[in-house]
Amino acid sequence: MIRPDAEQLAAHNRLVSILADLADSGRPAPCVKTPVAEWTSDDPGDQEYVARLCLACFARTACHEYNTNYPEPAGVWAGLTESDRAPRRGRPPKETTDDH
Numbered sequence: 001m002i003r004p005d006a007e008q009l010a011a012h013n014r015l016v017s018i019l020a021d022l023a024d025s026g027r028p029a030p031c032v033k034t035p036v037a038e039w040t041s042d043d044p045g046d047q048e049y050v051a052r053l054c055l056a057c058f059a060r061t062a063c064h065e066y067n068t069n070y071p072e073p074a075g076v077w078a079g080l081t082e083s084d085r086a087p088r089r090g091r092p093p094k095e096t097t098d099d100h
């Protein structure tokens, strides 16, 4: 198991703090209201279901920023399933230019 570094731990604590503030203000994140097992399920159907719940989350931007900086291999983050976040295979898309 890889231990998070101090920067990642601080970023994670900031996200947890945002989630706590939202819960205190009566706007809990869906992953706080719903059992966390659904967010970490391996079942693609479960992941698609909770990914849709993320769309209503007030912490979605912060969640996305955290997972962009510190990608987690498992679970649903900011409305993105494991499959959504998986690196794409094959050639990168061609870049287009306006000078043709």
Ligand code: SF4
Pocket: 019, 029, 030, 031, 032, 039, 053, 054, 057, 058, 059, 060, 063, 064, 076, 077, 078, 079
């Ligand atoms: S966007 Fe992030 S914090 Fe909000 S419900 Fe989804 S996983 Fe939880």
